[in-house]
Amino acid sequence: MRFSGLRVLREGLRGNRGWRPHWRDASPRPAYDAIIIGGGGHGLATAYYLAKKHGAQRIAVLEKGYLGGGNIGRNTTIVRANYLLPGNSEFYSHSLKLWEGMEEELNYNVMHSQRGQIVLFHDDGQRDAAIRRGNAMRNQGDDAELLSVADLRRMVPYLDYDQARFPIRGGLLQRRAGTARHDAVAWGYARAASDLGVDLIQNCEVTGVDVKDGAVRGVQTTRGAIAAPKVGIIVAGRSSQVAAMAGMRLPIESHVLQAFVTEGLKPCLDHVISFGMGHFYISQSDKGGLVFGGDLDFYASYAARGNLPMAEHVMEAGMTLMPMIGKAKVLRSWGGIMDMTPDGSPIIDRTSVEGLYVDCGWCYGGFKAVPASGDCMAHLMALDRPHEAAKRFRLDRFRTGRGLMDEEGTGSQHNLH
Amino acid sequence: MRITCPICGARDRREFYYMGAAVALDRPVPEADAAAWNAYIHERDNPAGLTRDLWYHEAGCGAWLVVTRDTISHEVHGVTLASDMRAGG
Numbered sequence: 001m002r003f004s005g006l007r008v009l010r011e012g013l014r015g016n017r018g019w020r021p022h023w024r025d026a027s028p029r030p031a032y033d034a035i036i037i038g039g040g041g042h043g044l045a046t047a048y049y050l051a052k053k054h055g056a057q058r059i060a061v062l063e064k065g066y067l068g069g070g071n072i073g074r075n076t077t078i079v080r081a082n083y084l085l086p087g088n089s090e091f092y093s094h095s096l097k098l099w100e101g102m103e104e105e106l107n108y109n110v111m112h113s114q115r116g117q118i119v120l121f122h123d124d125g126q127r128d129a130a131i132r133r134g135n136a137m138r139n140q141g142d143d144a145e146l147l148s149v150a151d152l153r154r155m156v157p158y159l160d161y162d163q164a165r166f167p168i169r170g171g172l173l174q175r176r177a178g179t180a181r182h183d184a185v186a187w188g189y190a191r192a193a194s195d196l197g198v199d200l201i202q203n204c205e206v207t208g209v210d211v212k213d214g215a216v217r218g219v220q221t222t223r224g225a226i227a228a229p230k231v232g233i234i235v236a237g238r239s240s241q242v243a244a245m246a247g248m249r250l251p252i253e254s255h256v257l258q259a260f261v262t263e264g265l266k267p268c269l270d271h272v273i274s275f276g277m278g279h280f281y282i283s284q285s286d287k288g289g290l291v292f293g294g295d296l297d298f299y300a301s302y303a304a305r306g307n308l309p310m311a312e313h314v315m316e317a318g319m320t321l322m323p324m325i326g327k328a329k330v331l332r333s334w335g336g337i338m339d340m341t342p343d344g345s346p347i348i349d350r351t352s353v354e355g356l357y358v359d360c361g362w363c364y365g366g367f368k369a370v371p372a373s374g375d376c377m378a379h380l381m382a383l384d385r386p387h388e389a390a391k392r393f394r395l396d397r398f399r400t401g402r403g404l405m406d407e408e409g410t411g412s413q414h415n416l417h
Numbered sequence: 418m419r420i421t422c423p424i425c426g427a428r429d430r431r432e433f434y435y436m437g438a439a440v441a442l443d444r445p446v447p448e449a450d451a452a453a454w455n456a457y458i459h460e461r462d463n464p465a466g467l468t469r470d471l472w473y474h475e476a477g478c479g480a481w482l483v484v485t486r487d488t489i490s491h492e493v494h495g496v497t498l499a500s501d502m503r504a505g506g
Contacts, residue, residue, distance in 0.1 A: 240463035251459035253437065254488070299418075299435040302465040302488045307418050309431050342459050398459040399451060413458065415437045 003109070022187055023067075023194030028201050031227040032058045034381060035219060037206050037242055038235040039063025041072035041182075042359055042366065044189035044200075045374020046234060046381070048106075051196035053375070054382035059198045060228070062221060064205035068186030071236050071336045074304075075367040076259050076293050078272055078283065080117050080177035081142045084133050087392030087405045088345055089140045094389040095372030096142065096176060102371060108188030110180050111286060117177035117272040118147065118156065120321075122166045130172040137174065147171040156273065158324045166277045166320070177272060179283050185370055209246040215354035216246070232357045232381050234373075237302065237337025239360035246353050250360065251342055251398045253414050255296045256335040257364045258306035260314065262328040264288030278317030282325075290328055292318060296338065296364065298415065305335045338364050342398055344417035345405035348376050348386070349395040357381050358395065363417060418491050423498050424478045432476035438462070439469040439483050442502055465489055471499065 011018050034050060036043045039061045050056040063069075081096035083089045103110055121130045134144035147170050149161065161168045194200055201223070208220035209231065218227035233242045237254045269284040282292035294314035297306045311333060319326055341347065341361035346369065348359045359377040362369060376390035386393075397403040398412065410416040418430040438461055445453040462468075465488055472482045481499035486492070 238465070240461065241465055244462075249456070249460040249462065251461070253461050253463050254465075299486075300438065300463065300468060300470065300488050301491065303491055307430060307491070309429075399455040414461065415435065 002107075022191040023200050026060075026199035026201050028060065028062075028204060028221065028223050028226050029058075029199065030225075031218070032060045032199070033228065034059050034230040034232070035226060035228040036061045036232045036234055037219065038070075038233070039067040039190075039200060039202065040070045040234070040236060041068070041186050041189070041370040042236070042362075042373045042377070043232075043234040044068070044186055044193055045370050046232060046359065046377040047198045048189045048193040048196070049375045049378035050382060051193060051198050054378060056382060057197065059193075060226065061193070061198060061200050062204045062206055062219070062226070063200070063202050066202050067190050067200060068183055071366055072182055072186045072370070074259070074334050074336045075182055076281070076283070076291050077179045077182045077285075077367060078117065078177070078281070079112065079180055079368045080174055080272075081140075081368075082117070082119070082133065082137055082144065082172070082174050082177065083407060084136045085405050085407055087403065088407055089136060091372055091376070091389045091393070092368065093140045093142050094375070095369050098371035098375060099180070099368070100176070102185070102188070106188040106192045108184060108191065110184040110188055112178065112180040113286070114176050114178040115271050115283075116173055116175045117274060118152070118171040118173050119274045119276065120168055120171045122169055122277055127170060130170070134172050143174055143176050145173045145175070147173050156271065158268075158322050160321060160323055163320060179272060179285075181286075182367060189374070206242060206245070209242070209356070211246055211353050211356070216356040230355045230357070230381055232359060232377060234359040234377065236339050236360065236362060236366060239339050239358065243358065246351070246356055248351060248353070250358070252339045252361055253300050254302055255298065255338045255340050256301035256303055256306045257293065257296050257338050258310055258314070258333055258335045259291065259293040260311070260333045261285070261292075261331050262290040262325070263331050265290065265328060268324075273321075275317060275321045278320055280314055280317035280321060282318065282322075289331065290325060296340075297335075301335075302337055303335065304337055306333075338362075340414065340417060342414050343404045343406045343412040344408055346373075346393050347395050348373065348380060348390045348393040350380070350384070351395065418493070420472060420482070420484060420493055421496050422474050422477055422480065422482060423496060424480055425474065428474075428477060432474060433482075434473040434475040436471040436473055439471045441471055442483070442499065467494065
């Protein structure tokens with residue numbers, strides 16, 4: 001399936017009857033060389049890079065629902081590389097570079113828009129922290145610019161600069177950051193993987209992981225047993241359940257994170273704006289809706305919907321920052337299930353079971369990680385050694401205490417990030 | 418979400434501070450090995466369904482509560498004072 005302007009015109013005149021599915025809806029075969037559990041962004045990207053870069057032949061992606069129906073279908077689409085700590089810094093830098101080549105690589109319009117992200121600060125201490133972070137970003141080879149209030153007033157005149165509680169003193173801008181069309185990322189990787197021979201198997205829930213003599217042998221599913229010497233668990237908020245099938249407990253607690261979108265408005269918000277003090281961030285989708293969110297609800301949840309207190313908190317923070325959005329009507333709110341680790345950083349690693357790998361713990365930042373997570377997980381599964389950009393995402397860092405990546409500096413414990 | 422504090426009655430979720438899985442009731446002895454402490458501090462069952470959380474009634478009586486709750490529906494099934502749980506073993 002390829003797109004062109006001419007094709008769109010022709011199909012429009014013919015009632016759009018000529019479009020064909022982007023990928024094969026495969027049925028499971030009895031055995032594969034590698035199984036990816038989870039048909040979300042990370043799983044599909046992993047399958048794609050396994051086939052593309054490592055020439056893996058027989059790969060299956062098992063998805064309990066439909067492709068791209070989890071967090072890749074319900075996030076706030078922000079892509080950035082503004083991390084401070086070694087480990088995260090090189091990984092997200094790698095990811096942003098993959099984003100910049102993604103549309104060409106996949107021949108798919110993911111509407112990647114590098115509109116810039118502005119992180120606001122409100123006092124001298126935060127200005128120092130922003131400068132430090134900006135320098136770390138530049139040392140990593142990415143871009144960062146410190147904005148004065150005068151710069152900001154020119155770029156985003158609609159903020160309430162002189163509010164009493166958090167007067168705005170400047171911001172840190174990353175011009176290469178931005179947004180992308182989240183569903184298209186899943187569809188693009190799905191189509192590209194399917195074209196390379198990957199079997200994308202939907203409505204196929206994994207119900208057991210077969211382990212014998214300390215090595216993985218395959219999985220049990222609602223569509224029968226499937227054998228494979230290598231299995232990757234890439235299931236975000238459900239990581240604990242799948243890992244438990246192999247007798248493992250993960251350092252993960254699943255939480256709900258809410259997001260909101262307003263009715264479509266004319267273009268008014270040109271950047272991604274993060275207001276950390278208020279736990280609020282916002283951008284405008286190409287359809288015109290203001291897409292915004294805040295912090296976790298802060299209790300373990302698989303409900304994929306939140307409660308009113310956090311919705312109120314987010315709206316209040318938005319009104320504090322930019323009163324102009326007060327008349328916009330909120331259309332929808334939703335929640336995603338976040339796989340939270342104690343230190344707030346992810347895990348891409350082997351497990352105690354040979355041939356069984358985990359890619360999880362993305363907390364609330366999984367979307368921007370999709371290409372690099374796929375690349376690094378595929379590297380790990382194919383070669384059995386970590387990718388250079390993800391070698392610090394170790395599962396054992398919590399047990400040993402070595403290499404913890406506590407980006408927010410709040411401590412390596414659950415419920416602090 | 419409302420939580421019925423055994424001392425104060427049914428109250429809004431805003432009054433309570435969430436302190437995670439109720440593992441704190443089974444704290445390892447100080448000389449326990451690293452694996453036991455790792456299991457206690459980091460590893461979680463993280464159930465999809467019934468779970469037991471610790472909540473602190475911050476804006477109320479200040480009691481520590483063990484809340485039996487469904488993580489899929491957010492339904493609260495039972496609330497016990499943590500001090501009673503400890504006393505009862």
